[in-house]
Amino acid sequence: MASSHELTLNLVLPNGATRDVPAGTTGRDVVASIGPGLLKAAIAVAVDGDVFDLMTPLRKGGAFVVLKESDPRSLDLLRHSGAHILATAVRRLRPDAKIGFGPAIDDGFYYDFEVDKPFTPEDLEAFEAEMVKVAAEKFPFLREEVSKSEAQKRFADDPLKLERLAEFSDDEIISTYTDGPFIDLCRGPHVPDTSYLKNFKLLSAAAAYWRGDETRQMLQRIYATAFWKKDELEAHLHRITEARRRDHRVVGKQLDLFMFHPFAPGAAFWTERGTLLYNTLVDFVRGLQRADYKEIKTPLLYNKGLWETSGHWGKYRENMFLVLDSETSEHDFSLKPMNCPSHYLMYLAKKHSYRELPLRYATFDVLHRNEISGALSGLTRVRQFAQDDCHVFLMQSQIRDEVERLTKFILGYYSAFGLTARLKFATRPETRIGTDELWDGAELALREALDATGLPYELKPGDGAFYGPKIDFDVTDSIGRHWQLGTIQLDYNAPDRFDLNYTGEDNADHRPVVIHRAVSGSFERFIAILIEHFAGAFPVWLAPEQVRVLPIADDFAPVAREVTQRMRDAGIRATLDDGNDTLNYRIREAETMKTPYMAVIGKREAEAGTLAVRERGQGKKQEVVAVDAFIARVLEEIRTRALPVAVES
RNA sequence: GCUGACGUAGCUCAAUUGGCAGAGCACCUGAUUUGUAAUCAGGCGGUUGCGAGUUCGAUUCUCGCCGUCAGCUCCA
Numbered sequence: 001m002a003s004s005h006e007l008t009l010n011l012v013l014p015n016g017a018t019r020d021v022p023a024g025t026t027g028r029d030v031v032a033s034i035g036p037g038l039l040k041a042a043i044a045v046a047v048d049g050d051v052f053d054l055m056t057p058l059r060k061g062g063a064f065v066v067l068k069e070s071d072p073r074s075l076d077l078l079r080h081s082g083a084h085i086l087a088t089a090v091r092r093l094r095p096d097a098k099i100g101f102g103p104a105i106d107d108g109f110y111y112d113f114e115v116d117k118p119f120t121p122e123d124l125e126a127f128e129a130e131m132v133k134v135a136a137e138k139f140p141f142l143r144e145e146v147s148k149s150e151a152q153k154r155f156a157d158d159p160l161k162l163e164r165l166a167e168f169s170d171d172e173i174i175s176t177y178t179d180g181p182f183i184d185l186c187r188g189p190h191v192p193d194t195s196y197l198k199n200f201k202l203l204s205a206a207a208a209y210w211r212g213d214e215t216r217q218m219l220q221r222i223y224a225t226a227f228w229k230k231d232e233l234e235a236h237l238h239r240i241t242e243a244r245r246r247d248h249r250v251v252g253k254q255l256d257l258f259m260f261h262p263f264a265p266g267a268a269f270w271t272e273r274g275t276l277l278y279n280t281l282v283d284f285v286r287g288l289q290r291a292d293y294k295e296i297k298t299p300l301l302y303n304k305g306l307w308e309t310s311g312h313w314g315k316y317r318e319n320m321f322l323v324l325d326s327e328t329s330e331h332d333f334s335l336k337p338m339n340c341p342s343h344y345l346m347y348l349a350k351k352h353s354y355r356e357l358p359l360r361y362a363t364f365d366v367l368h369r370n371e372i373s374g375a376l377s378g379l380t381r382v383r384q385f386a387q388d389d390c391h392v393f394l395m396q397s398q399i400r401d402e403v404e405r406l407t408k409f410i411l412g413y414y415s416a417f418g419l420t421a422r423l424k425f426a427t428r429p430e431t432r433i434g435t436d437e438l439w440d441g442a443e444l445a446l447r448e449a450l451d452a453t454g455l456p457y458e459l460k461p462g463d464g465a466f467y468g469p470k471i472d473f474d475v476t477d478s479i480g481r482h483w484q485l486g487t488i489q490l491d492y493n494a495p496d497r498f499d500l501n502y503t504g505e506d507n508a509d510h511r512p513v514v515i516h517r518a519v520s521g522s523f524e525r526f527i528a529i530l531i532e533h534f535a536g537a538f539p540v541w542l543a544p545e546q547v548r549v550l551p552i553a554d555d556f557a558p559v560a561r562e563v564t565q566r567m568r569d570a571g572i573r574a575t576l577d578d579g580n581d582t583l584n585y586r587i588r589e590a591e592t593m594k595t596p597y598m599a600v601i602g603k604r605e606a607e608a609g610t611l612a613v614r615e616r617g618q619g620k621k622q623e624v625v626a627v628d629a630f631i632a633r634v635l636e637e638i639r640t641r642a643l644p645v646a647v648e649s
Numbered sequence: 650g651c652u653g654a655c656g657u658a659g660c661u662c663a664a665u666u667g668g669c670a671g672a673g674c675a676c677c678u679g680a681u682u683u684g685u686a687a688u689c690a691g692g693c694g695g696u697u698g699c700g701a702g703u704u705c706g707a708u709u710c711u712c713g714c715c716g717u718c719a720g721c722u723c724c725a
Contacts, residue, residue, distance in 0.1 A: 100725095102725090103723070175725085205653095206654095208652085208720060212722065218652045223720085261716095262715060265716070265717090372651095373650070374650060552683065552685095587687095591686055602683095602684055612684080614685060620686095621685095
């Protein structure tokens with residue numbers, strides 16, 4: 001903190017002008033000296049990229065920028081201040097509530113309270129109304145820097161704050177922020193006063209452990225969000241309701257795709273329709289991999305010796321399903337939670353030449369992981385699933401080309417669904433195996449491969465696995481949500497543990513590198529994402545039922561049956577609904593099931609050899625086409641995997 | 650796993666202070682033969698998740714178990 005001893009701070013404004021101010025001058029004074037108009041719009045300032053609010057004394061000089069609402073960094077201030085305003089309101093209505101932490105988070109903010117009884121939805125409404133009042137009262141956020149003993153005095157009634165205070169060293173700056181009746185131990189920064197909070201919404205209340213520690217007491221956390229602009233808030237709330245409407249658990253039931261049963265918690269039952277969807281996806285991946293991957297199947301059950309070799313028997317065992325061996329009466333066997341070790345066994349079964357590399361083993365086997373019961377959630381967190389798993393065995397020198405190839409493969413797969421991805425490059429973590437030279441080489445190869453794709457990527461230093469760096473694929477769906485799906489991970493550990501070798505050009509043994517690759521994470525989770533992405537209205541090639549044929553009356557059922565059969569023979573998933581119900585009723589049924597096409601056959605069509613085609617979601621708009629032309633058109637849509645014209649929103 | 654909420658017909662939901670468990674849809678039967686989002690009538694359907702307890706009496710109150718949902722990283 002050498003800079004805090006500077007007497008004069010040199011601030012460089014964006015236009016190049018400089019300003020010398022005494023250390024301890026607040027941002028507000030500096031901004032005011034630039035212009036009163038600017039002060040009105042200012043939310044905070046940044047010095048050399050560090051954000052300070054207007055009431056904080058500046059202790060260092062550097063590049064000086066005034067943050068207005070338009071600066072994305074200012075939103076965090078609004079939200080963090082929102083948390084204080086929430087606490088202000090809660091304390092007014094529930095003076096006994098002890099306060100925990102209240103930070104801004106990605107989509108809003110929260111505040112933790114220790115209370116005897118959990119908050120009810122009615123409580124939240126009352127708090128929200130009170131927050132409106134607090135905002136209207138326009139309390140300035142007052143910052144004070146105090147000694148530790150003074151702070152302990154101020155928070156004498158707040159045990160959670162005292163606990164935090166006890167952790168401060170004596171030379172740290174301890175600050176408090178006060179807005180009206182509420183004082184909080186807080187580093188800041190904050191907006192100037194409570195009236196800045198205009199567009200906010202309390203979302204939910206739920207329990208959270210104090211400091212995320214399950215051995216500590218439960219607090220009541222209130223989640224909320226806030227935006228500068230009303231339409232931004234409304235868009236966010238709309239996204240929340242839209243996500244609820246598309247919930248794959250609800251849609252999956254409506255479309256009759258899968259179910260769960262208490263006798264198999266965390267494992268999906270796939271209905272006939274769901275299985276069609278599932279298999280279509282698997283077939284798609286299989287087709288893409290036909291040329292240069294070797295698909296293999298390996299056992300589901302293994303002796304613990306394999307997991308001891310792989311290292312999973314130690315820490316990961318609690319996540320594995322152990323199976324009792326009736327001869328030894330011990331849990332010596334386990335269902336595989338991943339395919340990697342079994343692929344190594346397959347690799348070890350033969351001698352391999354450098355000429356074979358890169359060697360790509362792909363597997364769609366069922367995996368089991370014993371997730372804790374509270375983590376289970378629909379298809380997104382399950383105990384039984386299948387990955388589109390692949391392990392590449394290759395030489396160090398091949399990493400760059402291979403990663404580039406895998407990256408393009410994964411992105412190509414996503415684009416088939418209209419999904420876009422952001423790439424994240426995770427480098428060496430603090431605890432890791434392998435020499436620095438090895439990591440240098442691996443990271444360089446990955447980086448070169450990434451650069452070669454020409455795509456932007458985000459750097460996540462220290463986020464790699466202990467055995468190697470990785471690239472993660474963060475996918476954005478049609479309502480703007482992010483999902484971490486694919487991954488490309490370099491592994492220098494497994495080849496050593498399993499003593500994997502290949503014979504090089506020099507006729508000597510060499511150690512290959514292993515790349516773990518997954519594209520959709522698991523089919524289960526990916527299907528959940530697709531259901532929500534498409535809101536159940538799958539593109540024709542994916543739809544379990546592609547065409548529903550509807551004769552208007554019994555007289556046309558024979559023709560309809562014949563047409564249905566022709567479609568099926570052509571490879572279209574067509575069904576006939578010649579039920580006793582009215583046409584209106586049957587159309588409604590088909591629409592509800594999000595069937596892409598309805599083909600209606602009445603007198604006119606039967607005589608002319610045509611179909612009155614109704615497209616999903618297009619209402620009465622219909623098109624009369626020849627049966628053959630329609631079949632050709634659907635087949636073409638399947639072949640090109642055409643996406644719905646507008647991914648419904 | 651922990652905290653909280655929830656669990657009623659295949660589905661979505663009702664059931665005043667504890668007093669015979671209902672509706673719509675689905676399903677079955679019959680009538681109707683339908684021209685682009687629900688034809689009409691009748692009928693079937695339940696050990697109220699499971700197991701204990703309190704009570705004259707439990708869907709309702711208490712406890713245990715099972716399951717589902719939300720939250721449990723984002724740091725004063």
